[in-house]
Structure formats: structure tokens, C-alpha cells
Amino acid sequence: MEVYINGEKQPEDRFSQLSGQEIIGRIRENWPDSLIEKILLEEEEVPLIYFQEKLEKDEQFRKEGEVEFVLCEKQELMEREIERIEDYLPRLEATIEEMVDFLSGEKKEKARSRYRSALEGLEWMQSKLVKVMRVKEDKEQKLKFQDERREYHRAIKSALVAYQQGRDGRLSQLFSEEILFYLKNMIAIVKEEES
Numbered sequence: 001m002e003v004y005i006n007g008e009k010q011p012e013d014r015f016s017q018l019s020g021q022e023i024i025g026r027i028r029e030n031w032p033d034s035l036i037e038k039i040l041l042e043e044e045e046v047p048l049i050y051f052q053e054k055l056e057k058d059e060q061f062r063k064e065g066e067v068e069f070v071l072c073e074k075q076e077l078m079e080r081e082i083e084r085i086e087d088y089l090p091r092l093e094a095t096i097e098e099m100v101d102f103l104s105g106e107k108k109e110k111a112r113s114r115y116r117s118a119l120e121g122l123e124w125m126q127s128k129l130v131k132v133m134r135v136k137e138d139k140e141q142k143l144k145f146q147d148e149r150r151e152y153h154r155a156i157k158s159a160l161v162a163y164q165q166g167r168d169g170r171l172s173q174l175f176s177e178e179i180l181f182y183l184k185n186m187i188a189i190v191k192e193e194e195s
Contacts, residue, residue: 148186
């Protein structure tokens, strides 16, 4: 199997006869300041688990296949994800504001649509925040983040209950006062410099 790292072919003996897990370990060992951003099999992006299974089960691929690992610097990944988070936050806030406005009026169907959009946006935002926190090494920051995330999840669960019970006022309050508050706290923690 031919292995490429960021387009550069690697010596055959570096990765030959290794399992998928061992290949990942060797990459982390040799490129400690980088993360695997993408795995390309025959130029098609695949998840890690797919690569590992293919390597295990497909003898032809093991002998003649081609895999490329696209790495990026940890700091670069964090900066890029934080930028995406900051770009998206105003749109998410606008969606939540519209939802709250619709809930206080007679536009319940539009409020439901905004509610679903807000939940999807919050889920996306949280996945990006978690991705950045995984890269960070500051244990104190990680603990602070987990505390805020726990409160955020508590508020989300309360919002789900309020939605199911048709308690529009409580739903509005949770989104505008608690959920955004905890989300912004998580963003602030992610943006902090490591000590």
C-alpha cells in the first residue's frame, strides 16, 4: 500500500505491515503538532473507521491500494474552527431572536420552524466547540468547558420539555437567557489562550 502524507509519498518500510490503528499511532508520533484532517482512499474522503476496516479486510488494498492522510497543524485547525464559530454565531442569534418573536405573537408554525433551525445550529456549534476543546491540552480549560457544557445541556433539556408542554414563555426565556449565555461562555473558553 502506498501511503502519502499531505501529498508526499512515504517510504514503504515506514507503514508496511501495520494495522490501521498502528498507522494512526505512527502518524501521531512522527507529526505530533498535527492532526489528521482527512483520509483519502483513491482520492475519495473516507472516515477513519472505513479506512481501518478496508485495511483489515481487503488484502488487495493492503498490497496495491493508495491512502493519503491530509494533516493540519493543531493551531491552524483551532483558529479555523473558531473563525467558523464566530461567523455563524450572529446567524444563530438572529434565528433564536426570530423564534422568540414568533412565539410571543401568533406565528406558532414559523416559531416551530425557527426552533428546529436553532436546535440544528446549536448542535453544529457545539460539535465545533468540542472539536476545538479536544485539541487543547489545558486541563483547567477543559474542566471549565465541561462545567459550562453541562449547564448548557441542562438548559437544552429544559427547553425540550417546555417545547413539548407548549410553554412558549419558558421556551423563549431558556433560549434567550440561558442557552445563549452558556453557549457564549463555551465560546469564550475555547478562545482563551492556553496557560
